[in-house]
Structures are given as structure tokens and as C-alpha cells.
Amino acid sequence: MNEARPVPAIELAGVRKSFGPMEIIRGVDLVVAPGERHAVIGPNGAGKSTLFHLISGHYRPDGGTIELRGEDIAGMPPQLINRRGLSRSFQVTNIFPRLSVWENVRCATLWAMGHKYAFWKGVERLDEVRRRTEEILTEIDLMDRADVPAGVLTYGEQRALEIGLTIAGSADVILLDEPTAGMSHAEVERVVALIRKVSENRTLLMIEHDMHVVFDLADRISVLVYGQVIASDTPERIKANAAVQQAYLGTEAA
């Protein structure tokens, strides 16, 4: 590796994915540097969520390489990728609805804290786990809702819990899929502050439609159009990029 460019947190090269005759991801190249806040934008149907599913192991790529800190993770099952330090949230809230908020977060800490499938130690006696759970709940501001079943939380609260589940483990590469989708203005501000906080000392890759949020948070932006990254640069240069303006900003954010 050359010294000017440390091993990227995430590096995709020539990644392809088809569903039947439809090729959704058509050779994506993407580099996310460690500690970077990187946003993926692009019109609906560009393949942003599919890209996240490929990186996180939900789908297997048909071709290309996906590396996490220089290690090939393409085609690995999600749990193995998660154990290597990559964690993700979902666009459609994906929590444990019948478990309490406390239980949701606690479950997400257990593997990272080394408890694995232990059926011989009482979970209530694990002080470290309790402290970590409290810490996360405080961070996502759900401590006073800890005993409520997650399924009855408000939409905004469930979105916060979704982020809580994503950061509760020890992952230092975080993928957030539209964390502000469907939120009110005030809620968006809270979530942006939360994302800013949790992305300290972590690498963040996020899909986001709200351009204010994108330009507010991201160090770099990649633009995905029809399954290909057409530009990957700083926010200023992305704004100035003619191809991007034509393909995306020009039509949606005018």
C-alpha cells in the first residue's frame, strides 16, 4: 500500500448484481476512506439499497470485489461481515417488535461483548452489557422508553432505535440506509446531530435523499445512476459536476 493512501475502510471494484434479466448494479467502483463520512445519492431505482445489501452480505454479488479494510468480504453471510466490524441500518425499520427497547439494544451488544451463544450465564449479571446498553439508549435518547415493546414506539423513535441497533456492537464501519426518511423537520435535525455524534471515530457510509442533510454531513459524495457510480468527490465538486447536475441534481433538487 502506498503511504499517501491508507487502506480504505470499504473498497468496491467492478461489483455487479442482476435479478433475472435486470442488471441493477453494473460495475460499481467505490472507495470510502477510514473515518470518512460518505454519502451515496442518486435517483430512485439507481440501486442504492441494493448496493448496501451487497456490501452488508444480504445479497451475493455476481461479480467484482468488495473489501472491508483490505479483506475480501464479497459473498460472506451478514453475520460474518458484522463480526468483522461492519454494521448497517435499514431503510424500512427492521427491529425486534415484541422485545422491549432495552432488550433490542442489549441483543445488539451481546456478540460484540463476546457472549455469543452462551446459555449458561445470566444476562442480567453482565454489568458491561448493562452499561453499554444504557450508554446507547442515552445516546439515542430512548432511556425513558426502555421498557416499552419496540413495536409500539412512534415512527421517529423506531428510526432512532434502528440507529441504536446499528451502533450498539463494536462495528467501526457504519452503513445507514436513509436514516431521515419520512421524518419531520425537527426530527431530521435531531437525527443529523445523532449521526454526527455516532460517526465520530467511525467510518460512515449513508444513503440519503435530503440534500441539506447530505451537504451538511458528508465529507465525500458518490452519485449512483443506473447501477454505476458516475462521480465520487467532495460536496463542492459534486455540486459543480455537470454530469451530476444533468443526471440527478438537475432533475430532482432543482
Added chain:
Amino acid sequence: MNQSATISSAAPASTRAGLLVRYGIWIALALTLLLLPYVFSSRLALSTMSLMGTMIVFALSYNMLLGQTGLLSFGHAVFFGLGGFATVHMLNLVGGNSYPIPLPLFPVVGALGGLFFGVLFGAVATKRAGTAFAMITLGIGELVASSALILRRFFGGEEGITTDRTDMLRVFGYSFGPQIQVYYLIAAWCFLSIVLMYAITRTPFGRICNAVRDNPQRVSFIGYDPSTVRFIAFSLSGLFAGVAGGLSAINFEIVNAAQMGAVESGSVVLMTYIGGVGNFAGPIIGAILVTWLQLILSDATTVWPLYVGLLFIGVVMFAPGGIAGLLSMQQPLLAARTLHRVLPYYFLMFVPGAVAVAGLAMLIETSHQFSIRAAYGPRMTLYSIPFDVTTLTPWAIGAVVFAVGLWLFLRAARLARNAYDAALPQRGNR
């Protein structure tokens, strides 16, 4: 750990009270199991309670799958039966005191048998979840049931394998001939199994089981392999089903292939579901109730499975949380001290409900006599009233009693529902 905690008298009074709250339920359970034979001391009661204890372990082991991990198995009796066969063969091997092993240790053999086959079949079944899992367990059930007819030496064919439990090493002079001694053996294992299975729900693994039940896909994104979770749950559940099978082998001194069959597998689904899958105590309630119902109904009528089936359908349709679910619905009222406002309405439901059941039973028994038992003639006696099933009167009375009872029951149920909602404490943030 239970005992050491209660014995440590050095703890200050406040902690001691805390321990009492924490372990009080277990002390109460142990005392209940100890004292039950003094309340119900007849031979019939003792053998009934022995059977109930066995079924409690069986139903709880099943709920490790259904309630805790969200796995609907149609072949759970396989592990009960194989645990039983393992125990009975070991008893016969050791019998005549050729090895110094006392009888109370033999459920361990059942446990190991259940665990072994749980691991074996679990490795196949737990690769999948949902419907595919259910179908695989159904297949395993059929596979084992049909191999029982082929491997006659091991399974003993139709009549099964018998043993003599009194032929073991005696400890403190207990022969385990009398039912009371067997009752205490089963009660001790039942207590131990309940404690262990409850403890497992309070471990990292137990919590992840619940997470797999709720959302297996998400579990894989927090580091866990859902199929490994299912596999461990399946194996442990096989272990405890094996304990139950071992207890049954000791209790009846016989195991046969029918105990591994689809009927038994179905029976444990009924017990667990009627008791309630969402609550740890649900299967305990279900095992006690269904065992008792099976006993009294099979005495009263030959079509008793029909009644158990109707109860099951009723629970599935109107109380999906089972009996435990209905009971835990009363908890907020109890906490708000408003339960007394609803209780009269429950009583109001009970009376027409009983009338409707009586009417339905009349219709069922009359048609049973009319069709299947036609060879025995048209005359029968129900509720001490003799009548002729070829006349219109018993049918009409049955139908009217059932219809009126049901109508009043549904009205009372609506009143009770309104009273319940009114008695429910208002929540601030909903």
C-alpha cells in the same frame, strides 16, 4: 445457586426481602410440589400428578421452540419417545443391580438420548425456518414412527419395551415401587427442569432466541447466525423432551412407538398453545389443564378428542395468547386495583358459557349415539336424563340450549370487554 442464595442469612434484612421476592416464586413452587400429595393423596391423584409433571417438562421443552424461538415443530414427540426408549433400555441393561446406579439418575439417560437425536435431526431441520422447518419436522416424525415398525428389536413393535423400575440400586431404602415415591422423583425432576429452562431464557442465548423469533433477518446483522441459534434451541429442547420421556418411562415402566407418533406431537402443540406460548408459565398451565381434561373427558365420553380440539380452536380464535395470556391481561387491572370492577362480568360470561358448552355437548353426544353408536340402540342417558336419539326432542333441546347460551355468552363478553377497557388505567404517552 437458588439454595445458596436463600441460605445466606448474613445478608441485611432489605436484601433478604429482595431475595424472597426474587426466589419466592421458586420456593412456592417447591413447596407446592412437596405438599400436593398431602392434599390429593389418592392413588389416582398421585398418578395423575405424576403424568402432569411429565407433561409440564414436555410442554415447556416444546415452548423453547414455539414460544421462545418461533419454531413450529410437528415432530416433538420424537425426542420424548427416543428419550423414553433410551431410558428403558438403560434400565433393562442395569436392572438386577448389575451396575450400582439409583433410579432417580435415569432421566439423565433420557436427556442424553433426547440431546443426541436433537443434535442429529436439528442439524437438518434448523437449516430452515418457518414453513420449511415445520414440514421437515413433520417428515422426521414420520421417519421415526415408520422406523419403529422396522427396528422391532429396539422399539419393541406394537407392544413396546417394558421394564422394572424397582430393580435398581436402592438409596435410603426407597424401592420406587409405590406411586408416591415415583411422584416425588418426577416432581424433583420437574422442578429442576423448570428452573433450568427458565434460567436459559435469562441468558444471552435465551434473549437471542426471542430476537430470532421476532426478526431472524435482523439477527444476522447484529453478529448472530439465526440457523445456529435455532440449532442450539432445537438441541436443548430435545434434551428436555428426553427428560420428560425418561420420566414417562419410569412412571409407566413401558415405552412404545405410539408415544413418538403424530398424535403425541400434536398433543404437545395443543397443550402449549392452550396454555399460552407468550408466557413462560403458559405451557405449565396448558400441560396441567389438558392432561386433566384428557383424563376426565376420556372417562366421560369416547369422542373426547373432539372437545379438546374445540377448546384448541376456541383458544386460537379468541385468545391467541392462551390462558396465560388471558391471565396476564388482568395484571394492569390488578396493579391499578380495578380488577373487582370487571370480575362480575367474567362471572356473567361464565354462566352462559357453561350453558352453551352443555348444549353443544348434548348435540355432540346425541349425534354420536345416533351415528357411530347406532348399533347400541337409540336410547342413551346424558346429565342423568334418559332419552331417545331418534326423536326430535333431544336435538331441539340441545340446539336451543346451545344457541341461547352462546348468544348470552357473546353479549356478556361484549359487556366484559367494555368493562375491561374502562377499568384499564389511562396511559399518558400513547
